[in-house]
Amino acid sequence: MNRTSVPAYAAPAPKAPLERTTIERRELGEHDILIDIKFAGICHSDIHTVRAEWGDGGHFPLVPGHEIAGVVSEVGPGVTRYAVGDRVGVGCFVDSCRECENCEADLQQYCTGELGQVDTYSAIGRDGLPTQGGYSTHLVIDENYALRIPDSLPLDAAAPLLCAGITLYSPLARRQAGPGKKVAVVGLGGLGHMGVKIAHAMGAEVTVLSRTLRKKDDGLRLGADHYHATSDPATFEKLANSFDLIVNTVSTQLDLNAYLGLLRTDGTLVQLGVPEHPLAVAPFALIGNRRTLAGSKIGGLQETQEMLDFCGEHGLASDIEVISADRINEAYERVLAGDVRYRFVIDTATI
Incomplete structure (x- = not known):
């Protein structure tokens, strides 16, 4: 040619x-x-x-x-x-x-x-x-x-x-999402819906954290075991210290400290979305439970x-x-x- x-x-x-x-x-x-x-x-x-x-x-x-x-x-x-x-x-x-x-x-x-x-x-x-x-x-x-x-x-x-597929597969595979692991996917969009499917296929217990419950039926159909609205402050109280791994797929200005509080000891939050402005992290949100904030791309x-x-x-x-x-x-x-x-x-x- x-x-x-x-x-x-x-x-x-x-x-x-x-x-x-x-x-x-x-x-x-x-x-x-x-x-x-x-x-x-x-x-x-x-x-x-x-x-x-x-x-x-x-x-x-x-x-x-x-x-x-x-x-x-x-x-x-x-x-x-x-x-x-x-x-x-x-x-x-x-x-x-x-x-x-x-x-x-x-x-x-x-x-x-x-x-x-x-x-x-x-x-x-x-x-x-x-x-x-x-x-x-x-x-x-x-x-x-x-x-x-x-x-x-x-x-x-x-x-x-x-x-979208590899962006979610990589952090899930590298952090060994599978049986016995509790994984939360923040956002149910183009990235998030693949995160739910892949984490479920790996055998993890999967939770979707979305602003509202509007897509709850979809989330459960795709393989989520649980679905919670982050617009409800009670969600963060109920799920404190719950997850081994959180993958954040959204590109909005979230309060990362609130989400870090959902991790178990030695849990990891992987940031995938790229918001317009920097995200603030309080040191005690990491120190308290030996938590990790990580990033990943494709x-x-x-x-x-x-x-x-x-x-x-x-x-x-x-x-x-x-x-x-x-x-x-x-x-x-x-x-x-x-x-x-x-x-x-x-x-x-x-x-």
Whole structure:
């Protein structure tokens, strides 16, 4: 494949609505594969980046999308991992230095080399050009940075696993959520609903902590054992010193001290959401019960493949609403309004 133009949806400038355009994909290299993108999930990070809410460092015009599911349609001459027709996914990064301590430990998401983690969009790749994401019809990627999607998972519902799925799987697996462990998931959205499914499949006792009880039926259907409203102060009294692990998926300004008070001795609260402003933590909220406040972001390639295989084995995928590309801007507004259960996925054939 020579360098070619493909259809895409891009934001022409920060805070601008997305519009149909064309972008160039690089020529197929020795170890590259060409992916015919079938579906692309809409992550809240896409909205943050398009609207320059995490700073103005984005590269515009910008094609978002790092929850990508598709089929290999062409391979470079040196490719050994994939063949034409294979079902593959691409997550939040498409390259890394491959040489630093973290890359060698399969923690590419924490790459400390000069190249760093090369994000799937709005980053600078090895060729010196900005990367463009999955709101498009095709993607060229090094075979080593693609993941294999199990045949048991439908491509549309599997797409969000490449971000939402691994974002929850990683802290749950690393902290050994399973039988005998009490896990709380803060927020039942695109991330949280996958946290409930995965923690339940691991065998943990799962509680949802949400502002209201509006989604209680959904939470219990997805695998939660308990569901509590955090808008009720009695919740924090009733559940004090209850959990081994809390994963906070929301990006709002929560009182972390109140949530830390829900942890048992040696319990851990893992922060996944990225609120606009810093969160305050009182030292005694940590010291009192030897509690830990931790952070986590996505996973490395090996762990992400492990997550996909786990989800394939247990039949886990995102609850989705598939939309046509001309509804992307509408979908962004609905995400911000909390009007989605639980992930929008773009049918890229409509681009």
